[in-house]
Amino acid sequence: MIAIFDIDSLVYESCYKDYDDFDEVTEDFWGRYNDVVFHLERAYNDVTMILVGFCSYNYRKKLDPNYKANRKTEKPQFFDELVAHVQENAKVHKRKGIETDDLVAKYYKYYGKDDCVIVSIDKDYKQFECTIFNYRKREFQYVSRDEAVFNFYEQMVIGDSADNVNYCKGYGKAWVKKNLVGKNEYSQRRAVYSLFKKLYRSKGKEMYLKSFLLLKLDVF
Numbered sequence: 001m002i003a004i005f006d007i008d009s010l011v012y013e014s015c016y017k018d019y020d021d022f023d024e025v026t027e028d029f030w031g032r033y034n035d036v037v038f039h040l041e042r043a044y045n046d047v048t049m050i051l052v053g054f055c056s057y058n059y060r061k062k063l064d065p066n067y068k069a070n071r072k073t074e075k076p077q078f079f080d081e082l083v084a085h086v087q088e089n090a091k092v093h094k095r096k097g098i099e100t101d102d103l104v105a106k107y108y109k110y111y112g113k114d115d116c117v118i119v120s121i122d123k124d125y126k127q128f129e130c131t132i133f134n135y136r137k138r139e140f141q142y143v144s145r146d147e148a149v150f151n152f153y154e155q156m157v158i159g160d161s162a163d164n165v166n167y168c169k170g171y172g173k174a175w176v177k178k179n180l181v182g183k184n185e186y187s188q189r190r191a192v193y194s195l196f197k198k199l200y201r202s203k204g205k206e207m208y209l210k211s212f213l214l215l216k217l218d219v220f
Helices: 008-015 022-043 079-089 100-111 123-127 145-158 173-179 185-215
Strands: 002-006 048-052 116-119 130-134 139-143
Touching (some): 002 022, 002 100, 008 022, 008 079, 022 079, 022 130, 048 100, 100 116, 100 123, 123 139, 123 145, 139 145, 145 173, 145 185, 173 185
Parallel strands (some): 002 048, 002 116, 116 130
Antiparallel strands (some): 130 139
16 A cells, blocks of 8 residues: 655644754654554555655745735744755655645555555545545545545635635535535536636636636646
């Protein structure tokens, strides 16, 4: 089994602890990492780890300058040191121009849903038919194809507060339940596109595509 591990959040979590020295930070990171390996090896006979992280120059910032503008820009103490330490002691796959999520998605598509598990606490991967191991909860989640389609179009409407993406303000769970639940993929896409046309009129298509490019993983 191929385990594709989005390590960005794990690095941040280790740095946000109130540690006085760097050795404590590295001990925290590797302790958490080894815990992930332990649980994966309990579930699968043979596990190959692929670490993905530290991607830079995300194209989404050019598409919308407000993308993730609500997040704190100040790095936690020891962050740069831990990033350097992890890269020196493990092979981390990274790329410029996209997010770590996109690169994880590329590996997932390459190996296929039957041969890989995504290791992450990020809900965005639920737009794929896949198996996700949430290392914080220490539990596996299985997302079906129908669930994946619904999750993405629901996000197109509700938005993503963590990434500061919300182009359909005022439309939430009630609208989704009425217009998306129980519908096939084509009907869901048509319903969401019609909503954007209603909200933005002549710019409906443009805003729909903009939201799509911000929320969909592995577009480029």
